[in-house]
Amino acid sequence: MATAAKVPDKGRIIMDKAQARPLAGVVGFFDGPAPLIEAVKKVRAANYESFDAYTPYPIHGLEKVQGLKRSPLPFVTLGAGLTGFMSAVMLQYGTSVISWPINVGGKPLWSWPAFVPIMFELTVLFAGLATVGAMFLINGFPNTKKRSFDPNVTRDRFAVMIDAPKLKTAEELEDMEAAEIARYEKKLAAFKKFEEQEALQFLKGLGAVEVKSVEERGWFE
Amino acid sequence: MGHDAHTIKNPGSLKPNPGLRTLFIVLAVIGLVATVAGISVDAKRGWSSLLLNHFYFMGLAIGGLFIAAIQFLTGAMWSAPIRRISESFTAYLPVVLLGFIAVGLGAHQIYEWTHPEVVKGDLILEHKAGYLNLTFFWIRNIIAIIVWIFFGVSMVGSSVAQDKDGAYSHTAKNKVRAPLFLALFALTFTMVSFDLLMSLDPHWFSTMFGVYCFAGSFYASLALTTVITVLLKRAGYLDGIVNDNHLHDLGKFMFAFTVFWAYIAFCQFMLIWYANLPEETMYFMHRMEGKWMYVTTFLLIGKFLVPFFGLLTRGAKRSEKRLLVVGCWMLFAQWIDLIWLIQPEFHKEGAVIGWIEVAPLLAFGGVFAFLVHRFLSNNTVVAIRDPKLEESVFHHHQ
Structure with a gap:
């Protein structure tokens, strides 16, 4: 006690x-x-x-009353998004221009418009996965050492x-x-x-x- | 938490401002005279500038009705305090009809498909003549604009009537009208974009063109709604009604549709670039050669990247000043976008911006400002008895 x-x-x-x-x-x-x-x-x-x-359920303004600081999560999203973007640029430059230069329809090797969808997708993929992963890291889930004191707080x-x-x-x-x-x-x-x-x-x-x-x-x- | 003694102070209408009214009228008259002068100096350039500015303000007006309609359709709560501002743009809709008639009068100067000698012997144009002929052009566009005016008058009319009696039936009616309008809007706006802008190059076609024009117009309408919201808030009309959370929502909306415009613009470009069919690529060839490449680059940077990074952070979307600056910039970028859509058909060497281009901007802009100002002077600047207003001001947004 x-x-x-x-x-x-x-x-x-x-x-x-x-x-x-x-x-x-x-x-x-x-x-x-x-x-x-x-x-x-x-x-x-x-x-x-x-x-x-x-x-x-979420209550607007509660986080302000609690004095919670803003989450660093947006910076993770931004950093991971930029990483994904650069990865797509390097991947496509490396394959299409350096390692396997192939002439497609007389277009230049670095035909960037064709690569934009991949840049977009990898930006979203990296940013999305990193955001979910970082969210779990930041809020400490799963934490098997703690259990809910009353399941009804979710109801x-x-x-x-x-x-x-x-x-x-x-x-x-x-x-x-x-x-x-x-x-x-x-x-x-x-x-x-x-x-x-x-x-x-x-x-x-x-x-x-x-x-x-x-x-x-x-x-x- | 309806049991708390929340009261929303009715901000009323705009205070009469005869000086401002006179300024708008003077601008409109000067613009009108200069537009006529411009047409008489250089008919092609004058009529195409008229088309440019007609389309610009048409997009703002119908975009305002579109914003209001999606709030009714979704039963949105967040937007209740700002919906009236986008509704005010619909006061300009009757002028859209006049503007179209003016453009139609100059059709021979700007649309080559109106010349029988051009169409004759041109297989593509002969094939399209069943659609691209002046009679059908007049009929279908006037019907489209009358449909818009009908929904503008009935939806905004109900919204304004609710200020007096507070009856829920007005909202209920608009919930029925909104989806009808949106379905018809998708068809009619695509058609009007095809007719007014795409047919400037009658050989060219893009099925995405209507969405592209919609994306730009909606982008500008959101920006104007935000700019006017901030100005009214600074003038004290929206105290205790619009707070940082509403501005944040508007900022998110602007940000989202900046990305949407870029997405649509790039989709249209990439499909044509990739397929590399001569009749399609000509359109982008005109716009990526010589000095036009500067304008194309401006659209990438100015219409997409500047608002994107300008509104990226949370703090930016909640800052009145940032929203005002980026909003005005977006309105400018949309105007340049219309230059990019229209002028390469007339000026192959590069964009031409002079008094002939600015004259119709003053004419239509003066009328637009006058009518919106008059609307907000005759009606309360907030839909004061909207059933969602109290919830939006107090509950959701603490």
Whole structure:
């Protein structure tokens, strides 16, 4: 239960190793998009290290309230598209002009209009595949270490989850350099300290119709 | 979230601006006089410039109705605040009929198939004479324009009537008219493009020509809709109605149809280039030789690459200034495209742009601006009781 136990001598925040399954976070369920957006505003203002909102359909403006940054995905698309374009140019120049120069209908070897469809198609192919691949990489799917805390958030429930911070065990802390420990503690100190009961009460206070703690559990556990 | 106390402030109509009205009338009159002078100085050049500018503003007007019709057809929500602006272009549709009659009067100067001595002995033209003859030319084009005017008056009329009574039946009627209009539009616009522009070279043919002309006209109509939206927004008419998300949608639309135009233009070119049949390649030979190659290159860069990269990023599509600059540029590029379509048949050495070309631009442009301004002065600048308006302003676009 207790996630944030204190090491007696130094007063550091560590993970309680006795706990079988560490806490993933606490979840509050809300009545619909409007109460959810209001709650997300306050959760963000509370300055927890990490939280996320779960909705059955996209809600415009939610990403702004959550403070999500823009995805780097368009740059992947642009870069891959240009790569595809150049690949098509080089492939066709190499085959039609350098390696196998064949006179077709008296046209020049580098008859670029005939090659434009390939340039277009490879641009689209590279850009499309890279975008899908990069999207999975960026959003971390598939992540078998995490499972849905409630399948109904894809159907009719609106939820906010405040994630428990990843804490180090006492052994891990002992193995770390002093500078590393200082960085770790500085990072923890920059955010509101996560206490399970307090966070549950906090979500309830925001008007959640139901709150619960969620344990870490993978797909196959 | 209809339970929230959302209210949309009715922006009303454009405030009367007699100075602007007078300016448009003066421009139109000066243009008209100069057009007549141009025709008397150089008949071929004068009539072909008249055709060029008639087609330009015809495309803007019918493109505006096309934009409105696809919003009704798809039941679009995003466009509810800007639909009235594209509808305003249809105020010019009756002038399209006059413009066509003017072009028809000069048909002998610009269409060689109207000369019996040219047709006689020319196997291809004799074969086409059943279609390419002046009587049928007049009949079919006037019918096409009357169909456009009919749908313009009835669809925009219903849309405007809804401002007063707010009845859903207006939207319901337009949902029936829109698909009818779009089907007829595809046929009639192709026919008008064939007749007015493709028959300038009566030996040449391209089945894609109608789509090419449509792509350019729609491209320009979208640009003009965006430009006027930004101008009205800057003048404060669209406060609390049109926000960055609507501009973003318009920007995406412009971007998409920049690509669409390039796609169609290249498809038409590549098929003819590849097949290499003499009667087809002549068209592009005229346009890729000598100084005409500069204009062809301008179309590739100016009509495609500049708007493409100018509107590529998200920030650009949400920026009023960028949309305004790129929109005006696209309107210019479409005009050059019509130069490229028309002038090589008359000036083999290169494009000619002088006062004779600009005169009908002022004449038709002055009338177009006057009528659109009058439409927006007599009607609210937003379809204020459109059933989708509130959703578009508050719900979808936070």
